[in-house]
């Protein structure tokens with residue numbers, strides 16, 4: 035068969051398989067506008083605004099999910115400049131990104147918004163200039179900005195309904211988020227507490243029967259960790275009554291984590307879960323390791339806490355052993371030198387692996403020479419999983435504008 039005949043046979047294939055094959059085998063997306071999601075595929079967009087974490091999932095039947103929608107107010111001394119620029123708020127850029135990619139997939143709403151924890155770089159800080167929302171009662175930032183642009187149907191977080199574990203939320207950003215959730219409920223959205231161990235809380239909503247090998251396992255929340263058996267969990271943190279208030283679990287330690295699976299493809303995300311390396315601190319303060327063990331090996335792992343020095347412990351790397359690490363970064367401390375060394379350590383697990391970052395602060399590249407090995411360090415990171423989850427590719431999309439132009443493409447990588 036000549037190359038031309040081979041290409042012709044590809045285009046003659048059924049639409050769904052053909053569209054995937056055309057994109058994956060030819061690797062010709064570089065320089066083009068990112069081809070839209072195709073039915074049966076799984077797209078995971080790590081959106082790079084330079085202002086926090088946000089990930090958009092378009093699932094095989096078109097069910098949509100966003101995990102986090104950060105808008106940190108941190109100063110430029112330590113962070114990169116906002117992307118594409120500061121003419122809009124970070125949450126507006128996130129909402130517009132989600133709207134474009136969902137519309138290309140024939141959707142106009144976010145079925146699930148999942149908040150890992152109540153910090154500004156994951157839900158949005160409130161600043162003096164933050165405008166009041168149309169619905170009133172809260173300010174626009176992060177996720178509340180997204181909701182102005184794309185309707186959100188269901189909200190899952192670690193604190194609903196009373197937001198009181200381990201202590202009542204008091205920060206301005208958290209109180210604003212709580213008011214946002216109340217307003218969304220009045221507007222018809224559903225809010226629920228994320229349930230550790232569940233494989234039912236996040237489900238395909240459109241054609242679940244067509245994709246029986248797709249699932250989302252809730253791994254952990256508030257220190258309650260899935261045991262790996264049925265939906266049972268155990269408490270990793272001591273009861274609060276036994277602790278001095280100063281030793282209560284931190285907001286980061288209470289993060290929720292989940293594992294998304296599609297056939298042989300597995301994906302881990304866990305907010306800012308730390309491994310608690312403070313010398314002499316109690317063993318239970320390492321919540322990263324038990325959650326990583328509950329997840330087991332995955333193809334793609336998100337770095338906890340942006341690869342900061344209190345994360346990416348040996349057990350996290352050894353248990354997840356991903357083919358691709360994804361780092362959502364914007365700060366000069368993302369990632370730590372020790373974290374990067376562990377990611378690349380073939381003592382912790384054998385075989386090839388790559389690291390992709392949404393951004394790197396120039397000063398960190400100088401301090402941390404290993405960062406020269408990253409596959410990419412500037413742009414949205416799209417993990418595109420083939421129908422059935424057999425393989426995935428990584429596309430880097432330009433974030434200097436809203437062009438969605440593909441800057442680089444890696445893979446395909448076999449799953450399993």
Ligand SMILES: [Zn+2]
Nearest residue numbers: 153155306339
């Ligand atoms: Zn964070």
